[in-house]
Every structure is written in structure tokens, then in C-alpha cells.
Amino acid sequence: MAKIVVIDDEPAMVEVIVTLCREKGHQVFPFNAPSKAIEQLDAIQPEVVITDIKMETMNGFDVLRHVREHQRQTSVILITAFGSAETAVQAMKMGARDYILKPFKIDELQTRIQMALDYQAAVGEVTYLRKELKEKHKLENIIGTSGKMQHVYNLISKVADTDSTVLIVGESGTGKELVARGLHFNSNRQHHPFVAINCSALPENLLESELFGHKKGSFTGAVADKRGLFEEANLGTIFLDEVNSMAPPLQTKLLRVLQEREVRRVGDNKSSPVNVRVIGATNERLQPKLKDGTFREDLYYRLAVIPIEIPALRERLEDVPLLVNHFLQKQASATGGEPKKIDPVAVDILCHYNYPGNVRELENAIERACALCENDLILPTDLPPHIVDHAHDSKTEQAIANMPVGLTLDEFVQQQERNYIEATLSHCDGAREKAANMLGISMATLYRKIEPKKK
Numbered sequence: 001m002a003k004i005v006v007i008d009d010e011p012a013m014v015e016v017i018v019t020l021c022r023e024k025g026h027q028v029f030p031f032n033a034p035s036k037a038i039e040q041l042d043a044i045q046p047e048v049v050i051t052d053i054k055m056e057t058m059n060g061f062d063v064l065r066h067v068r069e070h071q072r073q074t075s076v077i078l079i080t081a082f083g084s085a086e087t088a089v090q091a092m093k094m095g096a097r098d099y100i101l102k103p104f105k106i107d108e109l110q111t112r113i114q115m116a117l118d119y120q121a122a123v124g125e126v127t128y129l130r131k132e133l134k135e136k137h138k139l140e141n142i143i144g145t146s147g148k149m150q151h152v153y154n155l156i157s158k159v160a161d162t163d164s165t166v167l168i169v170g171e172s173g174t175g176k177e178l179v180a181r182g183l184h185f186n187s188n189r190q191h192h193p194f195v196a197i198n199c200s201a202l203p204e205n206l207l208e209s210e211l212f213g214h215k216k217g218s219f220t221g222a223v224a225d226k227r228g229l230f231e232e233a234n235l236g237t238i239f240l241d242e243v244n245s246m247a248p249p250l251q252t253k254l255l256r257v258l259q260e261r262e263v264r265r266v267g268d269n270k271s272s273p274v275n276v277r278v279i280g281a282t283n284e285r286l287q288p289k290l291k292d293g294t295f296r297e298d299l300y301y302r303l304a305v306i307p308i309e310i311p312a313l314r315e316r317l318e319d320v321p322l323l324v325n326h327f328l329q330k331q332a333s334a335t336g337g338e339p340k341k342i343d344p345v346a347v348d349i350l351c352h353y354n355y356p357g358n359v360r361e362l363e364n365a366i367e368r369a370c371a372l373c374e375n376d377l378i379l380p381t382d383l384p385p386h387i388v389d390h391a392h393d394s395k396t397e398q399a400i401a402n403m404p405v406g407l408t409l410d411e412f413v414q415q416q417e418r419n420y421i422e423a424t425l426s427h428c429d430g431a432r433e434k435a436a437n438m439l440g441i442s443m444a445t446l447y448r449k450i451e452p453k454k455k
């Protein structure tokens with residue numbers, strides 16, 4: 001059901017339209033005086049305004065102008081008995097959704113109203129999706145407070161709103177695509193396309209026609225002209241993922257596009273300009289490839305105008321608790337309901353792992369744990385066993401590494417014993433009798449053991 005305002009100084013006409021709209025289940029607000037209607041528009045917030053053009057007191061174009069200025073989401077349908085091509089063009093130019101000539105068939109008006117409402121729904125959906133997209137790509141969604149991540153943020157916020165070419169370097173799962181999207185959706189290109197392509201996913205010739213397009217007949221299978229992704233991304237951003245895997249002949253072509261800012265389709269003899277921001281990503285350092293000649297040095301410098309290095313998760317384990325929280329929230333919003341809780345011991349285990357799969361591996365572990373856990377509390381047993389084992393091993397290793405070496409076994413045992421007695425005493429707030437009881441020894445033994453050693 002939609003809200004529809006109908007304005008015509010001819011009561012019979014209003015009557016017809018109102019009946020028609022009510023039949024369709026809409027809520028109708030009829031007016032004979034345009035000025036009265038305008039006063040009410042803000043309160044009504046209609047989806048559609050249907051107004052006559054020629055009225056005694058006010059022109060339908062004035063209504064249109066008012067709506068365009070004040071109720072920008074509302075569609076206006078103009079109706080007139082004195083139509084001409086010029087008035088139709090003027091109506092559309094001024095932002096009318098539709099223009100109908102009197103006399104019209106009931107069916108026709110009904111269809112036009114439905115079209116306006118469909119358009120309205122589509123606009124609403126686009127607005128909603130844009131908002132959601134923006135929400136999803138907020139820079140705050142890139143989690144991490146470690147010094148290394150702070151450095152990454154600083155770079156991102158400095159270069160997001162520029163046209164600089166960026167090369168993102170990082171191991172698999174470190175968030176390269178997240179950063180690329182963050183850059184695009186926080187730039188002034190955000191309402192234009194973000195086009196991502198994985199350069200390792202296609203054989204060389206297919207990748208070439210994918211990137212630059214082709215002319216019909218330029219090779220077997222090229223049955224029609226095809227726009228390439230650079231053209232698709234015009235005014236927006238192209239993300240060349242795993243650009244390190246691009247074959248040298250294609251590197252040469254990419255270099256030309258970056259230098260000339262124009263693309264030539266495969267099989268074409270003319271180029272056309274493109275306005276695209278380029279972001280590349282690589283999961284290996286390119287320096288060795290520059291040395292052995294498998295990656296063009298000049299292309300490297302074109303791409304890495306701003307290099308952004310994303311640290312591996314194992315180099316910033318202090319970010320793990322924040323990431324865990326973030327993924328618990330993300331899971332909750334994906335499945336509905338409250339975020340699950342996690343036992344501190346489980347968090348500690350997660351902080352002692354080396355994450356060869358980086359943030360993606362942590363995210364998967366949390367997703368798995370959310371599915372497995374009972375009573376909405378994640379316990380160590382809900383974590384992947386290899387993570388638990390690794391944490392255990394690394395803690396044991398750490399403990400071994402921290403052990404004093406050079407003592408006799410007796411000296412070491414005595415030292416440990418003293419430490420343990422002191423811990424128990426402190427637990428008992430210094431109450432020696434209670435501590436002795438807990439330790440299962442007599443008071444005399446306790447005194448003897450904590451007395452400073454006489455040499």
C-alpha cells in the first residue's frame with residue numbers, strides 16, 4: 001500500500017483517480033487546491049503525487065518544483081489536457097516521473113502509477129544497499145590497534161581520497177581485498193564501480209580480453225564486441241588481485257594502460273580513454289621477481305606509487321582479542337541474535353597460534369566455534385584441535401625458553417618450591433597456618449623452607 005496525493009481543481013477528475021487508487025488498496029489524499037496539498041506534503045510523505053498541470057490558482061509545474069525541492073523521494077506524475085511535446089520535455093527535465101495526456105484510459109493510469117511505485121521501490125532498495133555497502137566498508141571494520149596496523153590505517157586514510165595507484169602487499173588472508181574495498185568506498189569514486197579481478201585465475205589470453213575487451217572476430221570465439229573490465233570500471237576502481245602472477249607480455253600492455261590512461265581492445269586499432277583508479281595486490285614480495293626479470297621493474301614502480309604492506313597476523317597477535325570480538329559480532333549479525341561469549345582460556349589459546357592463513361583462518365575458527373559451542377559460550381574444546389595443540393606446544397616452548405639454565409637440579413627444585421610456597425602464601429593473604437594446611441606441610445617445615453638460607 002502506498003500513499004498517493006491527487007491534485008486537480010476539477011472535482012470529478014479527482015474522484016475518478018481516487019476511486020482507481022483506492023481499488024488498488026492505496027491510501028489516497030485528494031486535494032482541489034494545490035496550495036493546500038503543498039502545505040500537507042511534509043506531513044503525508046507520499047510515494048506519488050499525481051497533479052493536473054493547468055489549474056486556476058497554481059500551475060502543476062509549481063507543485064513539481066516544490067516536491068523536487070522538499071520531498072526528494074516522491075515521484076510526480078503530471079496530467080494535462082493540453083499536451084505538447086515541449087511541455088512533456090519540460091516536465092521530464094524538471095524531474096517528473098511521468099506525463100499523461102487527458103483523456104486517458106483507466107488501465108493506462110493504473111499502469112503508470114504502478115511503474116512509478118516500482119521505480120520508487122527500486123530507488124529505495126538502491127539507497128538501502130548503498131548505505132549497507134558503505135557501512136560494510138567503513139574503515140572502522142578493518143580491525144587492529146597494533147602499531148603495524150596503525151601505520152596501515154594512516155596510509156589508507158591519507159590515500160583513500162586520491163587517485164594514486166596503490167600496491168597492497170600481504171600474505172594470503174591478511175585483508176588485502178578488505179583494504180582495497182576500503183580505499184574505494186572511502187574515495188570520491190565510491191558511487192562508481194569497484195571491479196575486482198584475480199589475475200591468477202585466467203590463462204593469459206583470456207585475462208587480456210577480460211581486462212581490455214575485444215573486437216568481434218579478433219579470435220575464434222570472439223563472436224561480438226566486448227567491453228573490458230577497465231572500461232566497466234570507468235570512473236571507479238579496478239582491483240588487480242594477485243597481479244604478481246601476470247605474464248610478462250600482459251604486464252607490458254598493463255604498463256601502457258597505466259601510462260597512457262587509455263585502453264585498446266584486443267583486435268582493435270584505436271584506443272579509448274579510461275578514468276580508472278588502479279589498486280594492485282600481491283601475496284609475495286615482488287623484489288625477487290624484479291631481479292630475475294619475471295616482473296617488469298617499470299610496471300612495479302607504476303603500480304607501487306603507494307605501497308601498503310599488511311603485516312601477517314602472527315606479527316601482531318595483540319590484535320587477536322579485538323578480531324575475535326569483531327568476528328563474534330559479525331557472526332551474530334549474520335545469524336541474528338546476541339553475540340556468543342568466549343572463555344578467556346580460549347582467547348588465550350587463540351593468542352598463541354601462528355596463523356599461516358592469517359585473519360581468514362581466525363575468522364573461520366570463530367565461525368566454526370560459534371556453530372559447535374553449547375550454551376552460547378565458546379570453550380577451548382570448540383576451537384580447531386591443531387590451534388589448541390599449537391598453543392599448548394608454544395606455551396611449553398616459551399616456558400622452557402624462560403627457564404634458568406646453569407643451576408643444579410636440587411637448586412632448581414628448591415627455587416620452584418620457594419616460588420610455589422610464596423604464591424600459596426600470597427593466595428592466603430600471608431596467613432601461614434592456612435598456607436601450610438593447603439600445602440600439606442607442618443608450620444615448622446614451612447618456616448624452615450621460607451627462612452633465608454644460611455650460608
Ligand SMILES: Nc1ncnc2c1ncn2[C@@H]1O[C@H](COP(=O)(O)OP(=O)(O)OP(=O)(O)O)[C@@H](O)[C@H]1O
Nearest residue numbers: 141142143171172173174175176177178283359360
Ligand atoms: N584487519 C581486519 N579486520 C577485520 N577483518 C579482516 C581483517 N583482515 C582480514 N579480515 C577478514 O578476513 C577475510 C580475508 O580477508 P581478504 O579476503 O581481504 O584477504 P586477502 O589478503 O585478500 O586474502 P587472499 O590473498 O587469500 O586473497 C575477510 O573475511 C576479511 O573480512
Ligand SMILES: [Mg+2]
Nearest residue numbers: 173176177241
Ligand atoms: Mg584476496
